Amino acid sequence: MNLIIFSxxxxxxxxxxxxxxxxxxxxxDHLLSVHKAEPNSILRVGQLNGKLGQGRVVSINEQAAMLxxxxxxxxxTPLPLTLVLALPRPKMMxxxxxxxxxxxxxxxxxxxxxxxxxxxxxxxxxxxxxxxEQLLLGLEQSIDTQLPNIHLRKRFKPFVEDELPLLCxxxxxxxxxxxxxxxxxxxxxxxxxxxxxxxxxxxxxxIDKLQEAGMQTIEIGQRILRVETAVTALLSRLxxxx
Amino acid sequence: MNLIIFSxxxxxxxxxxxxxxxxxxxxxDHLLSVHKAEPNSILRVGQLNGKLGQGRVVSINEQAAMLxxxxxxxxxTPLPLTLVLALPRPKMMxxxxxxxxxxxxxxxxxxxxxxxxxxxxxxxxxxxxxxxEQLLLGLEQSIDTQLPNIHLRKRFKPFVEDELPLLCxxxxxxxxxxxxxxxxxxxxxxxxxxxxxxxxxxxxxxIDKLQEAGMQTIEIGQRILRVETAVTALLSRLxxxx
Numbered sequence: 001m002n003l004i005i006f007s008x009x010x011x012x013x014x015x016x017x018x019x020x021x022x023x024x025x026x027x028x029d030h031l032l033s034v035h036k037a038e039p040n041s042i043l044r045v046g047q048l049n050g051k052l053g054q055g056r057v058v059s060i061n062e063q064a065a066m067l068x069x070x071x072x073x074x075x076x077t078p079l080p081l082t083l084v085l086a087l088p089r090p091k092m093m094x095x096x097x098x099x100x101x102x103x104x105x106x107x108x109x110x111x112x113x114x115x116x117x118x119x120x121x122x123x124x125x126x127x128x129x130x131x132x133e134q135l136l137l138g139l140e141q142s143i144d145t146q147l148p149n150i151h152l153r154k155r156f157k158p159f160v161e162d163e164l165p166l167l168c169x170x171x172x173x174x175x176x177x178x179x180x181x182x183x184x185x186x187x188x189x190x191x192x193x194x195x196x197x198x199x200x201x202x203x204x205x206x207i208d209k210l211q212e213a214g215m216q217t218i219e220i221g222q223r224i225l226r227v228e229t230a231v232t233a234l235l236s237r238l239x240x241x242x
Numbered sequence: 243m244n245l246i247i248f249s250x251x252x253x254x255x256x257x258x259x260x261x262x263x264x265x266x267x268x269x270x271d272h273l274l275s276v277h278k279a280e281p282n283s284i285l286r287v288g289q290l291n292g293k294l295g296q297g298r299v300v301s302i303n304e305q306a307a308m309l310x311x312x313x314x315x316x317x318x319t320p321l322p323l324t325l326v327l328a329l330p331r332p333k334m335m336x337x338x339x340x341x342x343x344x345x346x347x348x349x350x351x352x353x354x355x356x357x358x359x360x361x362x363x364x365x366x367x368x369x370x371x372x373x374x375e376q377l378l379l380g381l382e383q384s385i386d387t388q389l390p391n392i393h394l395r396k397r398f399k400p401f402v403e404d405e406l407p408l409l410c411x412x413x414x415x416x417x418x419x420x421x422x423x424x425x426x427x428x429x430x431x432x433x434x435x436x437x438x439x440x441x442x443x444x445x446x447x448x449i450d451k452l453q454e455a456g457m458q459t460i461e462i463g464q465r466i467l468r469v470e471t472a473v474t475a476l477l478s479r480l481x482x483x484x
Contacts, residue, residue, distance in 0.1 A: 076463075076465060099468075103465070104465060141467070142466055143464075143465065144465070220478070221483035221484045222385075224385055225344060229341055229345070229474050232475050232478070233475075233477075233478035234478075236474070236479050241462065241464070242475055
């Protein structure tokens with residue numbers, strides 16, 4: 001937790017220059033056990049979907065911490081990217097959602113694909129609260145406040161036919177696929193959309209449909225990477241900052 | 243498991259053109275449950291520290307599988323990199339070792355650093371068999387056969403003073419450190435050495451020592467990444483293929 005993120009519900013008073021917040025739960029535990037926070041300790045604080053700043057501890061005990069917060073700094077620039085990801089295996093889901101949030105992706109489509117087991121759609125890790133938790137952990141790690149948007153698309157064909165062409169228009173549109181692909185394009189801050197398949201990859205029919213929607217196949221090397229690692233490796237290659 | 247890797251102990255006969263191997267345990271389970279292998283099934287096989295090729299199933303049952311293997315293809319090119327990593331927390335260790343092997347790193351120094359808890363050195367995950375297992379899983383994922391070398395250095399100062407200057411000579415030598423750093427250099431296949439600190443980073447004294455040994459501080463952006471993600475992001479930025 002490199003950043004304490006508060007939201008509206010934590011605010012107990014508001015003046016022109018400072019916000020007074022009250023924290024409990026996981027954040028209080030962290031303040032006590034890791035920061036050994038005491039009155040007047042200064043901590044890095046951010047407002048969910050708002051600015052970064054610092055908080056001064058007013059009081060702290062086993063029940064609650066009260067902080068006076070001033071906010072003055074914009075959060076890091078989001079990646080100019082829409083990420084389209086075949087729904088990962090439940091076992092990998094939490095880490096991947098967390099990573100994507102940490103890396104500064106703000107728009108994520110989780111889609112169905114032939115090699116995605118239908119049962120994956122009923123995992124509890126896809127519940128809004130479970131997703132929110134992992135997104136928040138990613139933001140806390142990378143000192144960001146802007147919550148990503150996650151869109152669930154349980155049917156491949158309607159998504160690629162009806163939505164994807166519009167999402168691809170005026171963007172650098174790519175699907176990571178190691179066969180008959182172009183080398184990864186040079187790093188740029190151009191608006192982009194990138195699709196990444198499931199373990200085992202997209203099937204040829206799906207690649208055809210993604211290409212019809214406007215995506216070009218790209219590859220970064222001959223190694224077959226785990227999905228989470230592939231996401232990081234591709235984003236690091238495609239964008240000059242992470 | 244995208245590759246079945248065998249070693250000398252699995253070889254039961256050898257002719258000029260083929261090697262007959264016998265497999266059990268985890269590999270047999272995978273052949274039966276994932277590949278649904280039967281006699282004459284063809285599978286991708288590699289020899290540990292040797293070539294890649296294919297294997298034809300001669301016989302398979304609950305006790306053992308016998309395959310005739312022909313080897314004809316070189317494994318993927320290693321990254322021209324020596325990676326120096328502050329010993330990760332035990333909880334992260336296995337995944338990080340696995341990732342590093344998957345990414346094609348062949349020389350890894352795990353070193354002590356001020357922010358590495360001394361107790362981490364006694365984790366069972368550092369036992370040779372535990373390391374070997376994760377290295378092998380990484381190779382199986384990325385279809386490689388060349389086992390990385392891991393060097394453990396429990397004392398920071400003797401390592402950076404006595405060994406590191408020589409390791410840095412004639413190489414692109416870098417330490418990832420987000421303060422007062424150069425931007426990450428362009429992607430290249432130049433021989434390189436890269437140091438990555440623990441959670442919380444190297445302390446200023448350590449950065450000074452690493453710079454004295456010949457390393458230049460570099461950064462890839464303002465976000466603070468988890469170690470595993472930072473490794474992938476940096477390697478993907480520094481080398482044209484992964």
